Amino acid sequence: MEKICIFGVGLIGGSLALALKEKSFCRQIVGCSRNESHLKRAQDLGAIDSWTLDPCEAAKDADLIFLATPVGAIEAVLKSIQGCVSEQTIITDGGSCKQSVVDAAERAFGRLPDRFVPGHPIAGKEKSGVDHADAKLYVDHKVILTPIETTDPTAVAAVTEMWETCGANVQLLNVGQHDQVLAATSHLPHVLAYALVETVANTTYVSEIFEFAAGGFRDSSRVASSDPTMWRDICEYNRDAILEMTSLYRDRLESLEQLIEAGDSDGLFELFSRARKVRDGRFG
Numbered sequence: 596m597e598k599i600c601i602f603g604v605g606l607i608g609g610s611l612a613l614a615l616k617e618k619s620f621c622r623q624i625v626g627c628s629r630n631e632s633h634l635k636r637a638q639d640l641g642a643i644d645s646w647t648l649d650p651c652e653a654a655k656d657a658d659l660i661f662l663a664t665p666v667g668a669i670e671a672v673l674k675s676i677q678g679c680v681s682e683q684t685i686i687t688d689g690g691s692c693k694q695s696v697v698d699a700a701e702r703a704f705g706r707l708p709d710r711f712v713p714g715h716p717i718a719g720k721e722k723s724g725v726d727h728a729d730a731k732l733y734v735d736h737k738v739i740l741t742p743i744e745t746t747d748p749t750a751v752a753a754v755t756e757m758w759e760t761c762g763a764n765v766q767l768l769n770v771g772q773h774d775q776v777l778a779a780t781s782h783l784p785h786v787l788a789y790a791l792v793e794t795v796a797n798t799t800y801v802s803e804i805f806e807f808a809a810g811g812f813r814d815s816s817r818v819a820s821s822d823p824t825m826w827r828d829i830c831e832y833n834r835d836a837i838l839e840m841t842s843l844y845r846d847r848l849e850s851l852e853q854l855i856e857a858g859d860s861d862g863l864f865e866l867f868s869r870a871r872k873v874r875d876g877r878f879g
């Protein structure tokens with residue numbers, strides 16, 4: 596490819612840029628966002644060759660555009676390039692929920708462009724910004740693409756090749772499946788981690804709790820250090836699937852509370868053993 600354009604050169608966009616540069620996947624990578632200092636930093640770190648604050652300037656002549664802003668900004672970005680992007684240009688994204696991105700693209704273009712390939716790398720960190728970008732972030736991680744019936748298969752193949760160049764394994768899912776599965780595996784754990792830290796932060800012994808916290812609290816709360824804008828947007832744009840999971844979780848927590856309250860040691864042992872078996876069976 597000649598030119599790749601990345602909107603939002605933070606952790607996800609910056610990591611993609613670094614990986615593609617390492618493999619010489621394209622001749623030039625152009626960054627675009629609203630924040631000049633982020634773009635300058637991305638250029639200093641060697642993630643992008645050049646940058647502009649003008650979306651049309653960035654998108655013009657691009658072979659591929661990657662959207663790596665928070666999901667709530669995707670519609671505005673698409674609207675800003677809608678009149679200046681070639682029909683041949685492949686557009687893809689890394690947003691954490693997919694129905695909202697498909698809806699945003701339909702609103703921006705009037706219909707989902709055939710060469711728009713919704714995507715989501717299942718890799719990341721609780722740190723955001725290009726300073727935390729890493730060329731190896733996607734190695735041996737899955738990337739989910741959620742094309743619809745009208746998506747051009749050659750665009751899907753090109754996006755697949757791009758991710759495989761970064762060392763990722765690409766899999767296809769439909770949009771609804773993606774949003775439900777990710778609500779369970781990623782969005783619920785983040786909501787729980789934020790709630791856990793909020794719970795602890797409002798207890799009397801908060802300073803002692805942080806002082807004496809070892810692996811348990813650190814591991815369970817790690818993702819509460821994630822970017823609040825990103826997670827605000829995900830909760831807004833995958834609302835229904837997340838609420839379904841929080842409701843199931845609340846029921847399970849209540850059953851657990853009842854077992855503890857009743858001193859039901861057999862019940863507790865069975866529940867913990869079942870959960871451990873399920874987790875060990877998949878993650879070892």
Ligand SMILES: NC(=O)c1ccc[n+]([C@@H]2O[C@H](COP(=O)([O-])OP(=O)(O)OC[C@H]3O[C@@H](n4cnc5c(N)ncnc54)[C@H](O)[C@@H]3O)[C@@H](O)[C@H]2O)c1
Nearest residue numbers: 603605606607628663664665666668690691719720723724
């Ligand atoms: N962080 C993760 O672990 C992770 C993993 C997979 C997918 N994602 C998704 O990737 C996307 C980016 O996340 P990130 O962690 O790289 O965030 P980040 O904060 O590191 O980077 C986001 C970038 O977008 C830019 N930006 C914000 N609003 C913009 C706008 N209106 N127009 C143009 N640029 C704008 C910011 O300047 C920033 O450089 C999000 O949609 C997120 O849901 C994140």
Ligand SMILES: O=C(O)C(=O)C[C@]1(C(=O)O)C=C[C@@H](O)C=C1
Nearest residue numbers: 691716717718719720721781818
């Ligand atoms: O490892 C982490 O810190 C992450 O939060 C990564 C993680 C996840 O939940 O697994 C976060 C959001 C994504 O959209 C994909 C990956």
